Amino acid sequence: MSGYKDSKFDEKEFDKMGLKYLEKIKFEKLKCSRAARRMAQITKWAIRVVTVLLILACAWQLAEIRGALKPRVAHGQRLLSSSFAPERVYKSNGYLMVSSNGGLNQMRAGICDMVAIARYINVTLIVPELDRTSFWNDQSQFNDIFDVDYFIKSLRDEVRIIKELPPHLKKVEEMGTYFSMPPVSWSNMSYYLHTVLPRIEEYELLHLTKSDARIANNGIPLEVQKLRCRVNYNALRFANPIEKLGRKIVEILGQNGPFLVLHLRYEMDMVAFSGCNEGCTDKEVEELTKMRYDYPWWKEKVIDSTKKRKAGLCPMTPEETALTLKALDIDPNIQVYIAAGDIYNAEKRLASLRAAFPNLVKKETLLPDSDLLPFKDHSSQMAALDYVVSIESDIFFATYPGNMAQVVEGHRRFLGFKKTIIPDRKLIVALVDKYNQRKINFNEFSKLMKKGHEARMGNPVRRLVIPGKPKEEDYFWSNPQECLPPIEEEPPPTISL
Ligand SMILES: *[C@@H]1O[C@H](CO)[C@@H](O)[C@H](O)[C@H]1NC(C)=O
Ligand SMILES: *[C@@H]1O[C@H](CO)[C@@H](O)[C@H](O)[C@H]1NC(C)=O
Numbered sequence: 001m002s003g004y005k006d007s008k009f010d011e012k013e014f015d016k017m018g019l020k021y022l023e024k025i026k027f028e029k030l031k032c033s034r035a036a037r038r039m040a041q042i043t044k045w046a047i048r049v050v051t052v053l054l055i056l057a058c059a060w061q062l063a064e065i066r067g068a069l070k071p072r073v074a075h076g077q078r079l080l081s082s083s084f085a086p087e088r089v090y091k092s093n094g095y096l097m098v099s100s101n102g103g104l105n106q107m108r109a110g111i112c113d114m115v116a117i118a119r120y121i122n123v124t125l126i127v128p129e130l131d132r133t134s135f136w137n138d139q140s141q142f143n144d145i146f147d148v149d150y151f152i153k154s155l156r157d158e159v160r161i162i163k164e165l166p167p168h169l170k171k172v173e174e175m176g177t178y179f180s181m182p183p184v185s186w187s188n189m190s191y192y193l194h195t196v197l198p199r200i201e202e203y204e205l206l207h208l209t210k211s212d213a214r215i216a217n218n219g220i221p222l223e224v225q226k227l228r229c230r231v232n233y234n235a236l237r238f239a240n241p242i243e244k245l246g247r248k249i250v251e252i253l254g255q256n257g258p259f260l261v262l263h264l265r266y267e268m269d270m271v272a273f274s275g276c277n278e279g280c281t282d283k284e285v286e287e288l289t290k291m292r293y294d295y296p297w298w299k300e301k302v303i304d305s306t307k308k309r310k311a312g313l314c315p316m317t318p319e320e321t322a323l324t325l326k327a328l329d330i331d332p333n334i335q336v337y338i339a340a341g342d343i344y345n346a347e348k349r350l351a352s353l354r355a356a357f358p359n360l361v362k363k364e365t366l367l368p369d370s371d372l373l374p375f376k377d378h379s380s381q382m383a384a385l386d387y388v389v390s391i392e393s394d395i396f397f398a399t400y401p402g403n404m405a406q407v408v409e410g411h412r413r414f415l416g417f418k419k420t421i422i423p424d425r426k427l428i429v430a431l432v433d434k435y436n437q438r439k440i441n442f443n444e445f446s447k448l449m450k451k452g453h454e455a456r457m458g459n460p461v462r463r464l465v466i467p468g469k470p471k472e473e474d475y476f477w478s479n480p481q482e483c484l485p486p487i488e489e490e491p492p493p494t495i496s497l
Pocket of ligand 1: 089090
């Protein structure tokens, strides 16, 4: 098994981020938008930035002075307790228990959604329980992965979050005599107000058994969307050991120049699950097919690999990835950090990628074994380390649009539209086949590849809305547009008579 957590593949994965980067975020957002905006707006924004930075600097100075008199909170240079806004005072309508499901990134997005729901219906949220029974079988709990105290305190001006139920409900919990239900996927807030809230009011305690994709992408009030972002990009930060080791990897990489994070979804389970056999020998296909049939919860058994690949639905192979990166003129000397589990038949399958990009690294090659030992048996924590690196990279490239790819894409947009290449797999396989059959030369191949990806670099774009088909539209978490600087309207086309 790959030992890498990505839960159900067709769903969404996991992740991080902290207030301590607030200034940086604001600055980067502006820095980035600069390129895209007109001069006039630049000036306007610049004034705002300077003002914001000045205010922050003053606030920081004040906090420092006060901090000298007060003990600091647990994590070294983390925020002072006094810097959290005061608690919101409201009448709680009851208690909400949540079981998050899926891999790390899927749970992450789900947790953010649940906070937004709890706030909307004025209930008290119990720190969500993480999935221990999924494919990856990671026993990590919320506080093993996230900084739970920071999570609670930094959101206290919006919603009450507690670590465990009050005594009178603990008995109910122990006896299991409480109401449990999976909320309907992709619901809007009126569902939570009119269907979920009445049950909480009736039973005092309600348990939601699923958290993935439970809020629609669109048609959600602005303040709810903003809170979803605030939770994801500010309140949810990784537990200190993860954060620290993640930073260490980023530092090591940074010392050697720019780096690209490659989320290469080519672990054996992924290849078997997808049924995409491109580049595999007959013997490998047999082995992969057997694995697919052995997993009862993988519903699709008969898969036409060629057809699926041509439709752009397969995870990219390492060979296709190497060609694509080359065609996109990625510097061959850049460090390529592979954020993934064990690549299927790695030695053979990574050969062309290594030939094109000799600085191929992963956390195991950058860190001594002893650093990774505490994380080894915790796939979610290992994925969290990769998340930290993915957020910080100069370029991010994911070969399959799973949860990690999408949540990281959204996070990088939020951090100022950091370069995130979103591969057009249908175009890529068509071009790769043409190139391999020598129907086009490398120059033509490269030109078409670049043209096809011009608008797929994580730049500001509108989130695609398809009413009634939430799975087919752009995922809120891959493009949290409501939380990003407004997109410039295209000037109306000039009509010449
Ligand atoms: C939640 O509380 C706010 C006041 O803080 C109130 O305006 C709102 O109507 C309440 N909503 C529900 C569903 O209780
Ligand atoms: C919310 O969802 C319900 C049920 O799907 C639908 O009837 C309603 O129009 C939606 N409301 C909004 C504001 O989108």
